[in-house]
Amino acid sequence: xxxxIAVVLAGCGVxxxxxxxxxxxxxxxxxxxxxxxQVFAPDVEQAHVVNHLxxxxxxxxxxxxxxxxxxxRGNINPLSKYKADxxxxxxxxxxxxxxxxxxxxxxEGPACNVNPEVExxxxxxxxxxxxxxxxxxxxxxxxxxxxxxxITIGQDRGTASAIEKLGATHTPTxxxxxxxxxAHKIVTTPCYMLDATIDQIADGAENLIAALxxxx
Amino acid sequence: xxxxIAVVLAGCGVxxxxxxxxxxxxxxxxxxxxxxxQVFAPDVEQAHVVNHLxxxxxxxxxxxxxxxxxxxRGNINPLSKYKADxxxxxxxxxxxxxxxxxxxxxxEGPACNVNPEVExxxxxxxxxxxxxxxxxxxxxxxxxxxxxxxITIGQDRGTASAIEKLGATHTPTxxxxxxxxxAHKIVTTPCYMLDATIDQIADGAENLIAALxxxx
Numbered sequence: 001x002x003x004x005i006a007v008v009l010a011g012c013g014v015x016x017x018x019x020x021x022x023x024x025x026x027x028x029x030x031x032x033x034x035x036x037x038q039v040f041a042p043d044v045e046q047a048h049v050v051n052h053l054x055x056x057x058x059x060x061x062x063x064x065x066x067x068x069x070x071x072x073r074g075n076i077n078p079l080s081k082y083k084a085d086x087x088x089x090x091x092x093x094x095x096x097x098x099x100x101x102x103x104x105x106x107x108e109g110p111a112c113n114v115n116p117e118v119e120x121x122x123x124x125x126x127x128x129x130x131x132x133x134x135x136x137x138x139x140x141x142x143x144x145x146x147x148x149x150x151i152t153i154g155q156d157r158g159t160a161s162a163i164e165k166l167g168a169t170h171t172p173t174x175x176x177x178x179x180x181x182x183a184h185k186i187v188t189t190p191c192y193m194l195d196a197t198i199d200q201i202a203d204g205a206e207n208l209i210a211a212l213x214x215x216x
Numbered sequence: 217x218x219x220x221i222a223v224v225l226a227g228c229g230v231x232x233x234x235x236x237x238x239x240x241x242x243x244x245x246x247x248x249x250x251x252x253x254q255v256f257a258p259d260v261e262q263a264h265v266v267n268h269l270x271x272x273x274x275x276x277x278x279x280x281x282x283x284x285x286x287x288x289r290g291n292i293n294p295l296s297k298y299k300a301d302x303x304x305x306x307x308x309x310x311x312x313x314x315x316x317x318x319x320x321x322x323x324e325g326p327a328c329n330v331n332p333e334v335e336x337x338x339x340x341x342x343x344x345x346x347x348x349x350x351x352x353x354x355x356x357x358x359x360x361x362x363x364x365x366x367i368t369i370g371q372d373r374g375t376a377s378a379i380e381k382l383g384a385t386h387t388p389t390x391x392x393x394x395x396x397x398x399a400h401k402i403v404t405t406p407c408y409m410l411d412a413t414i415d416q417i418a419d420g421a422e423n424l425i426a427a428l429x430x431x432x
Contacts, residue, residue, distance in 0.1 A: 012228065012236075013286035020228075020287050024240040024414070031415040052285035053292065060276075069268035070229035071236050073408075076269065192289075198240070199247040 003035035003088040003216050005209075008079060008121065009068035010041065010097030014192070015050035017064070019095030022135050022191050023071045025202045026093045029209035038087070041068035042079040042117050047100035047107070064101045079117040084124035088216035091209070094136020094191055105140050110165045112144060119145050131185040131215040133208050139188040143168035150181040154190030176203030180211055187211045219251035219304040219432050221425075224295060224337065225284035226257070226313030230408070231266035233280070235311030238351050238407050239287045241418045242309045245425035254303070257284035258333050259294040263316035263323070280317045295333040300340035304432035307425070310352020310407055321356050326381045328360060335361050347401040347431040349424050355404040359384035366397040370406025392419030396427055403427045 007026060011017020018041075030037045041064050049060040069076045084090070092098060099106035103114040122145045125132055134142050139151040140159065143166040152173040153159050160170040171179045175196055178189045189204040190196075196204075223242060227233020246253045257280050265276040285292045300306070308314065315322035319330040338361045341348055350358050355367040356375065359382040368389040369375045376386040387395045391412055394405045405420040406412075412420075 014289050017286075019289075020236055021240050021243075021289075024237050025244070027237075028241070028414050028418055031413055032418075051282055052288075052290050053282045055290060066267055066269045070233075072268075073230050073235075073237075074268050074271060197247055198244050202244055202248075 003213050004086070005030050005035055005037045005089045005091060006082055006087040007037050007039045008041065008090065008092050008118065009039060009071055010095055010101045011046055011064045012067040012070045013052055014095050015052055015055065016046055016048060016100060017067055017095055017097035018071060018093055019136060019192055020071060021198050021201050022093040022095065022205065025205040026091060026135065026209065029205045033209055033213050035213055039068065039072035039076045040079045040082050041065045041076060042102065042115050044101065044115065046097070064097070079121060082121050084121070084128050084130060087130070089131045089133065089212045090121060090125045091133035091212060092135065092138035092141065094138050098138045098141065103141050103144060110162045114141060114144055122146065126184065129185065131187065131212050133187045133212045135189055135204065135208060136191040136193050139163070142186060146184065149184045149186050150179060151186060151188040152179040152190055154193040156193055175200040176207055178204070178207045178211055185215050219429050220302065221246050221251055221253045221305045221307060222298055222303040223253050223255045224257065224306065224308050224334065225255060225287055226311055226317045227262055227280045228283040228286045229268055230311050231268055231271065232262055232264060232316065233283055233311055233313035234287060234309055235352060235408055236287060237414050237417045238309040238311065238421065241421040242307060242351065242425065245421045249425055249429050251429055255284065255288035255292045256295045256298050257281045257292060258318065258331050259296065260317065260331065262313070280313070295337060298337050300337070300344050300346060303346070305347045305349065305428045306337060306341045307349035307428060308351065308354035308357065310354050314354045314357065319357050319360060326378045330357060330360055338362065342400070345401065347403065347428050349403045349428045351405055351420065351424060352407040352409050355379070358402060362400065365400045365402050366395060367402060367404040368395040368406055370409040372409055391416040392423055394420070394423045394427055401431050
């Protein structure tokens with residue numbers, strides 16, 4: 001049986017959406033592991049739009065689902081349609097959009113809110129004992145929703161400390177490394193939470209997806 | 217000596233910009249071949265903006281350089297700064313943006329205009345005898361600028377016929393295959409000009425970049 005993996009995106013672009021390399025290389029890793037994927041995103045307005053040339057916030061308004069559709073080549077579903085029953089695993093690539101659009105961690109830290117559809121997707125998947133993967137900053141959402149889990153976001157002390165406040169355990173890692181929480185079936189990897197090159201992102205995504213599929 | 221490859225993007229998103237998987241996987245292939253890259257894009261308004269969820273043209277205005285910066289994580293230069301002297305090879309990932317923003321082929325076919333900075337980049341690189349790679353629909357720009365070259369865009373008869381009208385020779389190919397014009401140092405591969413999966417795009421990008429670096 002071909003494994004079917006749901007990929008949740010937070011927009012399109014590192015500073016206000018999904019990190020494009022992490023999203024693309026997650027999808028590639030799924031395909032190269034002989035599995036298939038369906039992309040999802042919440043149908044909500046982005047927290048803001050960042051000009052990626054200047055790094056400055058603009059006056060534009062963009063929708064997370066509509067922008068994430070760029071990475072998915074139009075083949076995307078609203079996250080409201082996600083059913084954990086239909087998939088073998090759930091994975092969250094990173095990007096600031098995860099901490100801005102999927103939850104408010106970028107603005108409020110550990111006291112953040114999580115988008116209700118994102119929270120439901122995580123809870124339903126965990127309840128069925130199916131594995132969940134998270135790259136880059138995405139593990140903070142899993143910590144916020146699931147609490148006492150073992151994860152990594154790399155080396156950043158501030159984020160690691162916020163994770164510990166949420167009741168999770170943080171293990172420092174470097175390029176391409178993954179942390180597996182076997183009890184909770186959670187796999188995490190730091191990717192661009194480190195100062196990384198694109199081939200190191202590919203390594204992390206490949207290692208994470210291979211471990212995820214093994215548990216699925 | 218580490219080879220240095222210039223990557224020219226046409227925006228961010230298959231329907232109005234650079235195809236994101238082709239762009240990302242070109243950059244990955246360069247890194248995995250031990251080379252480095254610098255991303256460029258022309259500082260011009262997009263021909264139009266397409267909502268990638270609905271496929272419909274919207275009323276928005278977006279800039280090719282600003283949107284391409286999303287794929288480049290902000291590390292991008294305006295194409296006006298490109299100097300063929302500074303690079304070992306030049307490569308164009310695909311996407312409709314190539315035929316809409318870098319030239320007008322999507323609207324005018326073989327009678328299209330080419331963005332002057334794109335034309336200069338191609339001419340200067342060819343004049344120095346340095347190799348040029350093109351994925352997906354991008355080979356049409358090379359045909360328009362350079363004329364009598366041997367290229368592939370896969371299997372599409374209409375596009376192949378337009379290429380022949382431009383004085384170039386078209387060789388049909390399938391997934392992951394490349395066509396090498398040794399005399400003119402041109403390497404091309406069809407990617408999403410075929411109904412392809414993301415791992416087939418990675419194969420095409422890897423084969424093209426390996427051949428390009430060998431000639432550089």
